[in-house]
Amino acid sequence: xDRAELVELLSPEGLRLLDSIGEWxxxxxxxxxxxxLRKQGHAPGLVAAVLSQAxxxxxxxxxxxxxxxxxxxxxxxxxxxxxxxxxALHAGRFARAGxxxxxDLGCGIGGDALALAAIELEVTAADADEVTAAIAAYNLTPFxxxxxxxxxxxxVALGGIGGAWLDPARRVTSGGSTRRLADASDYSPPLDFAFxxxxxxxxxxxxxxxxxxGVIPAGAEAQWVSVDGxxxxxxxxxxxxxxxxxxxxxxVIRGGAAHELTAPADSPDEPVGELGAYVYEPDxxxxxxxxxxxxxxxxxxxxxxxxxxxxxxxxxxxxxxxRAFRVLERLPADERQLRRELASRGVGTxxxxxxxxxxxxxxxxxxxxxxxxxxxxxxxxxEAGRHIALLVERAD
Numbered sequence: 602x603d604r605a606e607l608v609e610l611l612s613p614e615g616l617r618l619l620d621s622i623g624e625w626x627x628x629x630x631x632x633x634x635x636x637x638l639r640k641q642g643h644a645p646g647l648v649a650a651v652l653s654q655a656x657x658x659x660x661x662x663x664x665x666x667x668x669x670x671x672x673x674x675x676x677x678x679x680x681x682x683x684x685x686x687x688x689a690l691h692a693g694r695f696a697r698a699g700x701x702x703x704x705d706l707g708c709g710i711g712g713d714a715l716a717l718a719a720i721e722l723e724v725t726a727a728d729a730d731e732v733t734a735a736i737a738a739y740n741l742t743p744f745x746x747x748x749x750x751x752x753x754x755x756x757v758a759l760g761g762i763g764g765a766w767l768d769p770a771r772r773v774t775s776g777g778s779t780r781r782l783a784d785a786s787d788y789s790p791p792l793d794f795a796f797x798x799x800x801x802x803x804x805x806x807x808x809x810x811x812x813x814x815g816v817i818p819a820g821a822e823a824q825w826v827s828v829d830g831x832x833x834x835x836x837x838x839x840x841x842x843x844x845x846x847x848x849x850x851x852x853v854i855r856g857g858a859a860h861e862l863t864a865p866a867d868s869p870d871e872p873v874g875e876l877g878a879y880v881y882e883p884d885x886x887x888x889x890x891x892x893x894x895x896x897x898x899x900x901x902x903x904x905x906x907x908x909x910x911x912x913x914x915x916x917x918x919x920x921x922x923x924r925a926f927r928v929l930e931r932l933p934a935d936e937r938q939l940r941r942e943l944a945s946r947g948v949g950t951x952x953x954x955x956x957x958x959x960x961x962x963x964x965x966x967x968x969x970x971x972x973x974x975x976x977x978x979x980x981x982x983x984e985a986g987r988h989i990a991l992l993v994e995r996a997d
Contacts, residue, residue, distance in 0.1 A: 602650070602675050607732050610650045610673070611739065618643060619651045625659035664712070673736045678710035681771065683807065684833065686854065687826055688716035691766065691805060691836070696720055698803060698841045700763035706754035707768050707790060711737035713807075717766075718744035725762060729753045729770075729789065754790040764803040764842065767795045771809055781809075785816050792816055796839065803840035810835050810889055824850040827886030835889070851886035853921050860921040862887060868894035873985055874903030874913065879996060880980060881912040881923040882954065896922050906983040909957040917996055926993035932979065934988040939979075940969045947973030955981040958988060 602610075609615050618638070631652070638648045657679055661669035664684045674682075683691070691713055695703050701722060705714040708726035710733065717724045718741060726741065727750040728734040738749040750757060754767060769788035771781060785792050785808070795806045796818050808816075810825055810832040817823045822843035824836045838844075850863045871894050879902075887896050888910045897903060900923070902914035917925055932942050943951065949971050953962035958981050980991040 602653070602732055604732055606646060606650045607735055609644070609647045610654060611735070612647075614643075615647055615651060618647065619654055622651060622655045625655040627656075627659070668715070672710070672740045674710055675733060675736060678733055678736065681768065682710055682712040683716075683768070684828060685712065685716060686857070687828065687833065688713045689719075690826075690852070690859065691807075692716040692720050692722065694805070694838070694842055695722060695764055695766070698764065700803060700841075702762045702764075704757060704759060704762045704765040705768075706757060706765055706795075707770060708737050708749070709733060709768060711740040711749070713766055713768065714741055714747055714749075715744075718747040721746065724748070725750065725757065727752045727754060727757045755794055759798075759802065762802065764805075764840075765798050766805045766807070767798075768807040769795060785812060796821075796837075799839035803842040805839070805842050806837045808835045808837060810885075822847045822850060823890070824852055825886040825889040826852045826854070827884050828854045829856070830884065832885040832889055849890045849892060851884065851890040851892055851922065853884050853886050855921055858921070862890070862892050862895060862922055864890075864892055864895055867891035870894045870907075871897040871903045871912075873905070873907055876905065876928065876984055876989075876991075877902070877913040877915040878928055879914050879917055880905065880926045880928060880991065880993060881914065881920075882926070883910050883912065883923045884921075887922050896920070906957060906985055909983055911956055911980070911982055919997065925996040926978070926980065926991075927996040928991055928993055930992040932990040932992050934981075934990045936965070936968065939990055943969060943971060943977065944973070946977065947975045948977045949973040950976035952976075952978040953981065954978065957983045 635648055654673060657674035658669050661674055661679055664682055703717050703722055703724055705724055705726040708714050708728050711726060714724045714726040724747040726737055728737060731751050734749055734751040741747040741749055769790055771788055798804045812835050817837055822838040825832060826834045846865055847863045848866045850861055852861045881900060881902055883893050883896055887893060893910055897912050900914055900918045902912040905911040905913045933939050951966055951971055960981055978993050980993055
């Protein structure tokens with residue numbers, strides 16, 4: 602979205618038209634919709650902007666729920682925006698630390714600033730992109746204690762501000778396409794600036810979950826956040842926002858409930874042991890935080906093979922930090938024998954889970970020539986270094 606498009610969208614006509622569109626119907630005939638709006642006398646640019654926003658609002662429901670219906674978005678802004686339930690947890694941490702005024706530097710479309718303002722914290726939000734800053738200002742209109750600046754993070758005066766939240770831009774848009782920045786040193790603002798602020802005030806920094814762990818400052822709390830099985834971020838907390846004795850944390854949100862596994866540092870793995878009656882697949886947040894060993898000990902489980910994030914145990918222990926599978930049978934790891942075994946069971950629908958083996962599940966599923974009315978789940982992995990195939994069923 603460019604400045605001219607935003608000006609049209611924010612006009613009284615543009616906002617009325619956007620609200621009149623109603624819920625976006627992905628199956629609707631867009632050409633017919635455009636023709637109808639043009640026939641009503643709306644300019645082509647305005648029609649395009651309004652329909653784009655209607656589509657983004659529908660997409661934004663996954664992160665913002667009902668709030669998306671009154672927000673404005675950009676495509677990259679929505680992609681990088683924090684989910685509202687996660688942003689609420691960020692805001693709660695600032696509140697518990699007694700910080701009443703927070704600078705949201707690199708605020709994007711304002712997702713985290715919304716959560717901060719919603720619990721009545723004063724917010725000074727800033728973004729280097731003029732259009733993005735304007736959209737954040739629109740989204741924060743209901744909160745008089747929120748101020749939005751069009752400014753680079755490094756330019757914001759921090760006098761009187763008690764803490765800062767930074768979400769460095771990790772993508773760059775050029776020629777209508779957006780690409781992810783691979784090198785953390787290219788982020789905006791740079792990580793050196795973001796982490797350096799902790800010498801002046803408590804700081805939280807949002808990064809991608811796959812960020813090189815080597816950039817995490819010594820003494821920081823690194824918290825990987827997973828939502829319904831999807832690892833969505835790495836939050837690095839410094840100063841008063843970091844919890845004493847917590848160097849690594851896996852925050853797992855499932856079905857709206859939050860659970861957390863914490864430790865002072867990476868936990869050592871448990872020794873490898875024999876296959877038990879159950880296989881546990883740790884949540885991605887636990888894997889990223891390298892707390893698999895602590896999870897194994899809480900489950901009275903052991904590693905199935907060195908370097909592979911599958912655990913095995915002899916009894917079922919309920920946990921939010923892993924998916925449990927009951928082992929039904931060992932199957933041949935050889936592909937031709939595996940095909941015969943599945944055919945004999947009439948398996949036509951197959952879920953393939955794998956770790957530690959070089960297999961493309963989609964291609965394998967095709968080669969297995971499945972047919973029949975039964976469904977099944979198999980795990981392809983290694984046991985003490987040897988390839989195995991396990992017929993399993995979900996136990997949780």
